Amino acid sequence: MIQENIKYTQQAGVFKFNRLNCLRNEYFHNDCKECINICSHEAFEFIRNKLYINELKCTFCGSCLGVCPSEALSLCDFEPNEFIQNFSKKDEKLLSCNINIPCLNSFDIHHFIYLGVFKNSCDFDISSCKECEHNKNGKVLENIEKNISIAKEFLKELEKEPTFELKTDVKIKAKREIIKQFVNKVIDKDGENVKDNLKTHESKSTPLKLKLLKSALKTLLDVHEGIKIANPYNFYSNKSIVFEKCTNCAECIQFCPTGALSHSGDKLSIFFQIGKCINCNICSDICKPKAFEDINGFDILEFAYDKARVLIKHEIAVCTECKAPFSYKGGKKICDRCIDFTQNYDHFFKTAAELEG
Numbered sequence: 001m002i003q004e005n006i007k008y009t010q011q012a013g014v015f016k017f018n019r020l021n022c023l024r025n026e027y028f029h030n031d032c033k034e035c036i037n038i039c040s041h042e043a044f045e046f047i048r049n050k051l052y053i054n055e056l057k058c059t060f061c062g063s064c065l066g067v068c069p070s071e072a073l074s075l076c077d078f079e080p081n082e083f084i085q086n087f088s089k090k091d092e093k094l095l096s097c098n099i100n101i102p103c104l105n106s107f108d109i110h111h112f113i114y115l116g117v118f119k120n121s122c123d124f125d126i127s128s129c130k131e132c133e134h135n136k137n138g139k140v141l142e143n144i145e146k147n148i149s150i151a152k153e154f155l156k157e158l159e160k161e162p163t164f165e166l167k168t169d170v171k172i173k174a175k176r177e178i179i180k181q182f183v184n185k186v187i188d189k190d191g192e193n194v195k196d197n198l199k200t201h202e203s204k205s206t207p208l209k210l211k212l213l214k215s216a217l218k219t220l221l222d223v224h225e226g227i228k229i230a231n232p233y234n235f236y237s238n239k240s241i242v243f244e245k246c247t248n249c250a251e252c253i254q255f256c257p258t259g260a261l262s263h264s265g266d267k268l269s270i271f272f273q274i275g276k277c278i279n280c281n282i283c284s285d286i287c288k289p290k291a292f293e294d295i296n297g298f299d300i301l302e303f304a305y306d307k308a309r310v311l312i313k314h315e316i317a318v319c320t321e322c323k324a325p326f327s328y329k330g331g332k333k334i335c336d337r338c339i340d341f342t343q344n345y346d347h348f349f350k351t352a353a354e355l356e357g
């Protein structure tokens with residue numbers, strides 16, 4: 001059991017890739033390419049349809065950490081969630097890859113919103129980004145700017161307007177020195193790395209950054225009870241299921257990586273918890289009748305407290321043709337399989353004379 005867990009974590013220097021958490025590796029129906037698109041060193045590659053990290057190409061810059069929706073990527077001794085929690089309690093206000101972090105893109109919108117809830121002002125050092133070797137295609141800087149701007153917009157809806165400033169004039173320390181801090185710590189703690197690799201894989205878990213964001217939002221809810229977020233921000237996904245289309249096959253529930261979808265005890269209703277959803281779209285992709293529809297906006301209470309909403313409630317009837325139970329939508333009590341059969345294979349039961357006539 002332990003041996004199996006070890007081989008699923010791949011390590012390149014201080015960079016770790018937990019393949020069990022990668023949506024792409026776990027779910028055939030997912031086409032996530034976030035890490036591949038952001039990496040300037042082409043360090044991610046597919047071998048037999050599975051994602052791997054090329055240990056010779058990875059520079060362990062940490063620029064891909066923030067883009068992974070399921071936190072499959074990490075750096076030893078730099079944990080973005082822990083860092084942001086500690087940083088939000090300090091008087092310091094500058095986040096800089098020249099001073100205290102590997103890369104601003106190790107964080108994402110969740111972290112920037114968290115900072116905005118607890119700090120009135122934050123400075124983000126982007127002075128090295130344009131020339132940075134990890135930003136060759138410009139996507140890293142573009143992503144940092146986009147995430148900070150979305151976080152500001154979101155906070156505004158909660159009537160929070162912290163000063164977030166992008167700084168282009170911070171005195172530059174050698175980037176190598178920052179990375180060295182983490183490398184040295186890792187070498188000092190060799191034993192603990194092995195311990196990390198032995199952590200068992202938790203199926204259906206919510207990423208820590210989502211938990212962090214919800215904990216921050218809860219502190220605001222006394223004042224903003226029941227507030228509705230209207231904009232379609234790209235870090236959440238609100239769902240509905242079209243009643244006429246859903247067959248209650250439960251594939252979406254089975255394949256949802258975070259447990260955001262679940263069945264009621266009697267298996268007739270499907271619940272959705274927006275606070276657990278990572279917007280991976282596996283549910284929509286896997287649903288054969290294409291029953292999922294995205295809806296804009298969400299209730300902040302529902303989000304922060306993981307409240308479950310009923311997406312659909314089925315009525316079960318027994319098919320008059322095959323006698324199997326099925327999700328009844330009204331009209332004749334005949335299941336979809338029997339309707340399909342009579343429509344497409346009706347000719348099997350006709351004589352040659354009937355077919356010719």
Ligand code: SF4
Pocket residue numbers: 021022023024025032033034035036051067068069070071072073
């Ligand atoms: S961003 Fe994360 S989930 Fe997506 S392919 Fe990369 S490692 Fe997998």
Ligand code: SF4
Pocket residue numbers: 241245246247248249250251252253286287288289290291292
């Ligand atoms: S929404 Fe789609 S995948 Fe989910 S139970 Fe209904 S038909 Fe099946």
Ligand code: SF4
Pocket residue numbers: 237255256257258259260261276277278279280281282283284
């Ligand atoms: S509900 Fe759908 S989009 Fe949300 S995490 Fe589950 S599978 Fe992904």
